[in-house]
Amino acid sequence: MTKDEIAAALEEIGTLLELKGESSFRTLAYHNGARALSQYEGDFQELVSTGKIGEIRGVGASLAEKIQQLAETGELPQLTELRAAIPPGVIAMLKIPGVGPKKVKALSEDLKLTTIDELKAACEAGTVAKLKGFGAKTQAKILEGIQFLGTVGQRVRLDLALPLGEALLEQLKKLPGVIRAELCGSLRRRRETTKDIDILLSSDNPKPIMDAFVTLPEVMQVVANGETKSSIVAAMVVDREKIVLNADLRVVGDEHFPFALHYFTGSKDHNVRLRQRAIDQGLSLNEYGLKGEGRDVKCKTEADIFAALGLDYIPPELREDTGEIEAAEKKKLPKLITVKNLRGVFHNHSTYSDGNASLEEMALAAKKLGFEYFGIGDHSQSLKIAGGLSPADVKKQHREIDELNARLDGIQILKGIESDILDDGSLDYDDDILRSFDYVVASVHTGFNMSSEEMTARICKALAHQATTMLGHATGRLLLRREGYKVDLDQVLKAAAKHGKMIEINAHPIRLDLDWIHVKRAKAMGIPIVINPDAHSPGELALVEFGIDVARRGWLEADNVFNTKSLAEVLKELNRRKAAW
Ligand code: DGT
Ligand code: CA
Ligand code: ZN
Numbered sequence: 001m002t003k004d005e006i007a008a009a010l011e012e013i014g015t016l017l018e019l020k021g022e023s024s025f026r027t028l029a030y031h032n033g034a035r036a037l038s039q040y041e042g043d044f045q046e047l048v049s050t051g052k053i054g055e056i057r058g059v060g061a062s063l064a065e066k067i068q069q070l071a072e073t074g075e076l077p078q079l080t081e082l083r084a085a086i087p088p089g090v091i092a093m094l095k096i097p098g099v100g101p102k103k104v105k106a107l108s109e110d111l112k113l114t115t116i117d118e119l120k121a122a123c124e125a126g127t128v129a130k131l132k133g134f135g136a137k138t139q140a141k142i143l144e145g146i147q148f149l150g151t152v153g154q155r156v157r158l159d160l161a162l163p164l165g166e167a168l169l170e171q172l173k174k175l176p177g178v179i180r181a182e183l184c185g186s187l188r189r190r191r192e193t194t195k196d197i198d199i200l201l202s203s204d205n206p207k208p209i210m211d212a213f214v215t216l217p218e219v220m221q222v223v224a225n226g227e228t229k230s231s232i233v234a235a236m237v238v239d240r241e242k243i244v245l246n247a248d249l250r251v252v253g254d255e256h257f258p259f260a261l262h263y264f265t266g267s268k269d270h271n272v273r274l275r276q277r278a279i280d281q282g283l284s285l286n287e288y289g290l291k292g293e294g295r296d297v298k299c300k301t302e303a304d305i306f307a308a309l310g311l312d313y314i315p316p317e318l319r320e321d322t323g324e325i326e327a328a329e330k331k332k333l334p335k336l337i338t339v340k341n342l343r344g345v346f347h348n349h350s351t352y353s354d355g356n357a358s359l360e361e362m363a364l365a366a367k368k369l370g371f372e373y374f375g376i377g378d379h380s381q382s383l384k385i386a387g388g389l390s391p392a393d394v395k396k397q398h399r400e401i402d403e404l405n406a407r408l409d410g411i412q413i414l415k416g417i418e419s420d421i422l423d424d425g426s427l428d429y430d431d432d433i434l435r436s437f438d439y440v441v442a443s444v445h446t447g448f449n450m451s452s453e454e455m456t457a458r459i460c461k462a463l464a465h466q467a468t469t470m471l472g473h474a475t476g477r478l479l480l481r482r483e484g485y486k487v488d489l490d491q492v493l494k495a496a497a498k499h500g501k502m503i504e505i506n507a508h509p510i511r512l513d514l515d516w517i518h519v520k521r522a523k524a525m526g527i528p529i530v531i532n533p534d535a536h537s538p539g540e541l542a543l544v545e546f547g548i549d550v551a552r553r554g555w556l557e558a559d560n561v562f563n564t565k566s567l568a569e570v571l572k573e574l575n576r577r578k579a580a581w
């Protein structure tokens with residue numbers, strides 16, 4: 001076991017003893033020992049091999065023995081027994097804010113509760129309030145705490161985590177003595193969800209920066225406040241949702257910054273690969289530097305590190321160990337698409353179906369973002385709960401579009417529809433009406449409970465329809481809320497390639513399907529991708545930025561994406577498809 005793992009084990013023993021009702025004198029010895037150990041800055045392995053752990057300040061003889069045993073074997077009978085005696089669900093209750101070992105002991109012994117779920121039910125039934133020393137107020141607090149745990153314990157969507165991460169970063173950047181500062185980890189790689197916020201900063205004087213960090217207004221709780229690393233629980237309201245996330249700040253000297261930036265950006269798999277490449281070249285790479293025999297390879301930026309290892313610069317979104325190092329070596333990395341490449345969008349809603357703004361408002365908002373074309377893709381007639389358009393509505397909408405296009409400058413509205421893919425795989429209008437659209441986005445909105453075989457056949461049939469231009473949200477997932485329907489996406493990609501259809505990256509950050517792995521596969525198969533915000537309000541048009549993140553993670557260049565084409569090119573292609581029908 002490493003020093004940190006042992007410290008954690010000691011903390012655990014202290015806590016488990018508290019749950020058993022041990023005297024605080026005994027339990028404190030473990031907690032203090034754990035802190036002493038984790039703060040020890042010398043060579044811990046040396047102390048282990050020479051049997052001198054007792055020299056660590058704050059570690060007594062009996063604790064030193066246990067540490068020695070943990071270091072050598074990774075086990076301690078005392079810990080094993082304690083773990084077996086107390087259910088993990090009871091230990092988990094300790095994470096609820098305001099619930100300490102004494103309360104947990106009472107809840108588990110007097111009410112025989114063994115999990116947080118059972119505790120929640122007992123609170124809701126009012127049983128907890130009746131327990132001696134608890135009361136209605138405490139019961140309400142526990143319930144609130146359980147809810148809070150639900151938010152912290154989970155991953156958080158990128159669109160919600162990013163504003164919090166950026167708020168922290170911006171405040172840190174303003175502090176005196178900060179040389180460079182960046183977000184790292186999954187946020188920098190733009191993963192769809194994130195576990196925590198990783199921030200790296202360089203400075204010659206970390207102490208005041210750390211002190212400022214742990215007192216930022218977003219701080220709910222200080223988990224650790226150290227010389228080079230501090231951890232907080234931070235909270236912020238984003239889009240009316242209270243976002244709670246752990247945030248780690250690491251401070252390094254500026255000469256180490258590029259190495260630490262690369263290391264803490266990850267991914268772990270990418271790091272492992274790059275480190276191996278360094279070894280193969282007789283070098284050693286870690287978060288502090290790049291070393292050869294008896295010399296440091298000086299690097300001012302991440303690009304310098306890659307260059308020193310014979311590689312082109314690898315953008316963070318590509319650092320997932322899916323061939324980026326090989327491509328960087330051969331100078332074959334893609335020239336990744338950026339949001340500026342987008343010239344329009346195809347899948348959006350208006351008040352004709354379930355959007356909250358008029359066609360004109362939506363089109364003007366698109367123009368403001370610099371788009372040349374705004375494609376409407378309201379819902380089709382079967383989707384009654386979302387105000388799907390009847391054939392008469394379609395005619396009315398098309399007349400309004402003609403009128404708007406005659407009147408508005410600098411933006412062209414395209415006549416699209418988001419046609420439901422019906423259970424049998426057919427589209428939601430007859431051919432005459434389908435022919436009246438410039439394009440058709442085909443999407444599944446109902447009948448999610450089919451088998452994968454049925455769903456795959458259903459979608460592939462819709463892709464074979466001559467009217468279909470592109471497949472909308474390919475899996476129907478809602479991130480962290482709902483799994484997608486069961487479908488064989490690789491078969492769907494094959495069908496799209498066979499019939500020459502496009503596939504959408506649904507840029508809405510709640511959805512983000514197609515996922516980046518399938519985006520990369522689609523690219524390899526030559527399937528054109530479309531990045532659509534699925535906007536239901538003018539503000540949501542800007543969500544394309546999250547689709548760009550997925551596209552970049554999927555190695556896409558501007559050329560792979562249909563809505564990077566000019567209006568003239570788009571019209572030409574859509575007309576070509578219609579003429580071929
Ligand atoms: P997350 O937090 O689950 O959304 O994803 P990440 O990638 O931010 O992961 P995190 O926060 O655990 O660690 C941040 C970065 O630190 C990670 O991307 C790579 C680096 N890292 C962490 N643990 C290790 C490790 O054991 N080995 C290596 N090579 N790198 C690591
Ligand atoms: Ca992270
Ligand atoms: Zn839809």
